[in-house]
Amino acid sequence: MRPFLVVQAVMWATALASQCPMAGSPGFTSRDSIHRNNQRDTSPIADFTAIKREIAVLLKDSKDWWPADFGNYGPFMIRLAWHCSGSHRVSDGRGGCDGARIRKVPEYAWDDNTNLDKAVKLLQPVKDAHPEITWADLIILTGNVAIESMGGPKLGFCAGRTDDADGSASLVLGPTPEQEALSPCKLNGNCTSPFGPTTVGLIYVNPEGHLGNPDPALSAVDVRDTFSRMGFNDLETVALIGGGHAFGKTHGACTTGPGPNPIQSPDAPWPGTCGAGPLKGKGNNTYTSGFEGAWTRDPTEWSSEYFYNLLSYDWIKFTGPGGKNQWMPSNKDAPPIRMLTADIALLYDTEYRKIVETFGQHPEQLDKAFADAWYKLTTADMGQRFRCINADAPPAQPFQHPLPAPPAKRAEVKDVMAKINQTLFKPFPQIEGDIVDNNNAAYYGAQFIDLAYQCASTFRATDYKGGCNGARIRYWPESGWPANAGLDQVRQVLQPVKDSFGETLTWSDLIVLAGDTALSYATGGKLSLKIVNGRSDAYDGNQSLDFPPRQYYSNADIEVTDNMAVMGLSPHDAVALAGRPRSGVEQKRRGLLGAYSKSSLLSNTYYKLLLSETWEPTASNPKVFESKEKPGLFMLATDVALLSNPQLKAIVQEYAQDEAKFFNDFASAWNYLMHADLPITESASSDP
Ligand code: HEM
Structure with missing residues (x-):
């Protein structure tokens, strides 16, 4: 644990607690995404x-x-x-x-x-x-x-x-x-x-x-x-x-x-x-x-x-x-x-x-x-x-996935993030953590990032359904999706944080803030993250039936480009998010072999490794690739697929050479995904 970084992260969160968008969170309100985002039409409303x-x-x-x-x-x-x-x-x-x-x-x-x-x-x-x-x-x-x-x-x-x-x-x-x-x-x-x-x-x-x-x-x-x-x-x-x-x-x-x-x-x-x-x-x-x-x-x-x-x-x-x-x-x-x-x-x-x-x-x-x-x-x-956009539209219907109102009194973002910071390194009974720096310290950062990513990445720019607001990931069917295996255990690690704030902190805010906190640590506070609270928790998981997991792809190349299109990500967004810290522990819980790195810090190592190694499918699971030169180093088929698309490969090369550009684009993509399901007003609100 590095106390200095923790203090720095808390100070930084305090600065953001006003819920203002960070200056320089590029592209969130005017992104050149190939698909539509959640921005409201600003043209005059017709009579x-x-x-x-x-x-x-x-x-x-x-x-x-x-x-x-x-x-x-x-x-x-x-x-x-x-x-x-x-x-x-x-x-x-x-x-x-x-x-x-x-x-x-x-x-x-x-x-x-x-x-x-x-x-x-x-x-x-x-x-x-x-x-x-x-x-x-x-x-x-x-x-x-x-x-x-x-x-x-x-x-x-x-x-x-x-x-x-x-x-x-x-x-x-x-x-x-x-x-x-x-x-x-x-x-x-x-x-x-x-x-x-x-x-x-x-x-x-x-x-x-x-x-x-x-x-x-x-x-x-x-x-x-x-x-x-x-x-x-x-x-x-x-x-x-x-x-x-x-x-x-x-x-x-x-x-x-x-x-x-x-x-x-x-x-x-x-x-x-x-x-x-x-x-x-x-x-x-x-x-x-x-x-x-x-x-x-x-x-x-x-x-x-x-x-x-x-x-x-x-x-x-x-x-x-x-x-x-x-x-x-x-x-x-x-x-x-x-x-x-x-x-x-x-x-x-x-x-x-x-x-x-x-x-x-x-x-x-x-x-x-x-x-x-x-x-x-x-x-x-x-x-x-x-x-x-019209005031006289009917009240929210079930298919519009209404959520309860967020808590009237909300826990301070800076307090929540400080508490999450303490949890990041605290060995939790029966829960295996990531190991960093070879010092055998438990560290949950990559798992928190994973939880937030899985929760938010259900968002579809095609019909604006999904997203982490509602925290439906806690319930069936989302909790049973293969890609979410093991995430209930990650939530257990966060349970004490939830308990200490009670009703003033929703699970959906906690999940996203845990990802934000971990990312802040993972970059030494270098990311321009937009921190927003005000999400609320759904009563059950039924709404998720309307945005089922897309498990039908015939190959990883199509999976990568189609997910990108459905989620409304630009090619830079998609490649940047692929470089998020991954937890080897979490990947094993999903039946995969491990991760490309034991380090849970954010860096452009991912891109360098993608380019430097020869990746071959493993005999036991064609969705997992192993480095020929460094056995024990794994990538998923969807990682390796970035290399077979010339446009995406060029971005991989760009990030391998320019870590600052990667950080910048990562923040933009993360900010988009964590807030794509919220009104553009910067803070979540419930439906009437
Ligand atoms: C017309 C089939 C469902 C509304 C038609 C026509 C066919 C058809 C073949 C004639 C088109 C033409 O020759 O002009 C079907 C089938 C449906 C279905 C197979 C589903 C099993 C619906 C639904 C609606 C709808 C869900 C609206 C809620 C209409 C209307 C016309 C029409 C209003 C008349 C159009 C006109 O008069 O020009 N439908 N339809 N249909 N359909 Fe359907």
């Missing part, structure tokens, strides 16, 4: 009430170039908002309408999005008149106005989506080489997570049935599988499908299809091939999905009739005018309503059928379930409630 009025007028203003069915674009706009949102997936938080990539290739050209170019074009005048609203917010707001204007239930609107400059973030959603590399589908129709749908080329479910087979029971399996990958349970799934199909109709006037897509014909995508003359390809001659007909008798009026219809008729299969399998009532006197195989599926699954019956009998339950599920569908990719 959403005025825009809603304009949208309501637009919905009923049928244009000759694309006539509205039943004189109302409402259903068409609901489909736009649904398809914009429905690509969101639980596996890695990708997809969703934030980014509005539905306006850009590849999404713009997906078959499932046929003719939605016209919906976007219809909205262009409103966007032009209100540049202050983003496309993504406009698309969702329009879906909301459409539902409300046709009498549907509403929960409200959360504004704050941003627009991506291009559609590249959707490439991994497939079908593309990028998707094939990240989430190859071994058997089409049975693709597994992280891929969103079961079938390559779809956003969600094949309406005609599993791989086009019109078997409703098989289709039900696809529906459940796909909607659960979007994060929906059975109730939400049935409410969304039946509530959505209360409105509008399918389009498949003839068998010749919609014509070339936006890639084949950028100036006039999907011109339509049915009919002739001025109405060729539009109005009654529209071909979108190739199915034809409405689900209800009044497709511009909210009702529970969809459920009544499902239950009241005997449905038989027939071939529609578009040449596809559809379903109609067997009774010739029935109204001319139609269903898709994926609708009939809801009758062929016991659980779905029960919900169909409930909604048929209790429309008020449908109202509530649809309003909630629609809000979740359109908002789940936006993170916590505090990211809604």
Whole structure:
């Protein structure tokens, strides 16, 4: 133990206790990250009430170039908002309408999005008149106005989506080489997570049935599988499908299809091939999905009739005018309503059928379930409630991961860090510590850093979920993730600190502050760390089910670059964080062989070793590499993978030569990760 350094660290923590961001914590508020961080949009907030009025007028203003069915674009706009949102997936938080990539290739050209170019074009005048609203917010707001204007239930609107400059973030959603590399589908129709749908080329479910087979029971399996990958349970799934199909109709006037897509014909995508003359390809001659007909008798009026219809008729299969399998009532006197195989599926699954019956009998339950599920569908990719930029957004919903309020009276950061400093070197009964300086002193620094890193690195820039706030790492399922094995023991070491501050110190603050304290020691106080308290502790670990561990990578190269993208790290961030002190003790608890170094101080040794040694996979575990020249020195496959990517390797070389640059970049990356889940106001707050 080095008393001088400890005192220095405490003084330094005192200086930071005002919770001001450190001058020179580069990049936190304006980082050039390849992905979005948690920064709030500073552009003027639009007058959403005025825009809603304009949208309501637009919905009923049928244009000759694309006539509205039943004189109302409402259903068409609901489909736009649904398809914009429905690509969101639980596996890695990708997809969703934030980014509005539905306006850009590849999404713009997906078959499932046929003719939605016209919906976007219809909205262009409103966007032009209100540049202050983003496309993504406009698309969702329009879906909301459409539902409300046709009498549907509403929960409200959360504004704050941003627009991506291009559609590249959707490439991994497939079908593309990028998707094939990240989430190859071994058997089409049975693709597994992280891929969103079961079938390559779809956003969600094949309406005609599993791989086009019109078997409703098989289709039900696809529906459940796909909607659960979007994060929906059975109730939400049935409410969304039946509530959505209360409105509008399918389009498949003839068998010749919609014509070339936006890639084949950028100036006039999907011109339509049915009919002739001025109405060729539009109005009654529209071909979108190739199915034809409405689900209800009044497709511009909210009702529970969809459920009544499902239950009241005997449905038989027939071939529609578009040449596809559809379903109609067997009774010739029935109204001319139609269903898709994926609708009939809801009758062929016991659980779905029960919900169909409930909604048929209790429309008020449908109202509530649809309003909630629609809000979740359109908002789940936006993170916590505090990211809604409009004051009148609904209160935090469960999917927004609300946390209890942080303690009203908080322990002083400097006192907590001083106490953690004492713990750093205190041998703890039954807990093995790291050994430093060959003096056999117990030292937990690297394990504290590891705990903080594991707690915070669940953050996903793709949908702003995860992070250490809530300290969900204490509970199942996070506590059971293989990468977190042994961290409960590290928390035991911190328990006396927690006990001495009681209610005034939350576990989430303690975990992050322990990492900060250890890093301060590990660098002799040289890091410009941003120290913030005010986090709170979740009551259980259920929220973590929404950001599961990503254990599906086929190789370490993809694991490194994809984790970087999902976490919102720049290449410098990712390489710098890889050089954090690692605990050999902790790695062994996880079944790995050990660490590259016994020293738990922060230095650029990691990069030097990476470059100087010949790393070979060990026979017992291909994820662990051993130095050929220095047996007993280990790296993980994900460390060695930094060398196979030219951009990352160049950064490894940079840090091997320039330790000061490494320290600087490490502080920036650490500061980002420890605070990515907190409001930009510098101190955490709870949701209303
Ligand atoms: C239209 C399938 C879920 C809302 C359609 C169409 C198909 C389809 C094939 C016809 C497109 C066309 O030809 O114009 C499905 C399937 C679903 C599903 C297979 C899931 C199993 C949903 C959900 C919503 C929704 C969750 C909204 C909450 C709509 C609306 C239309 C529509 C409003 C009418 C569009 C218009 O009138 O232009 N759906 N859908 N659908 N869908 Fe769905």
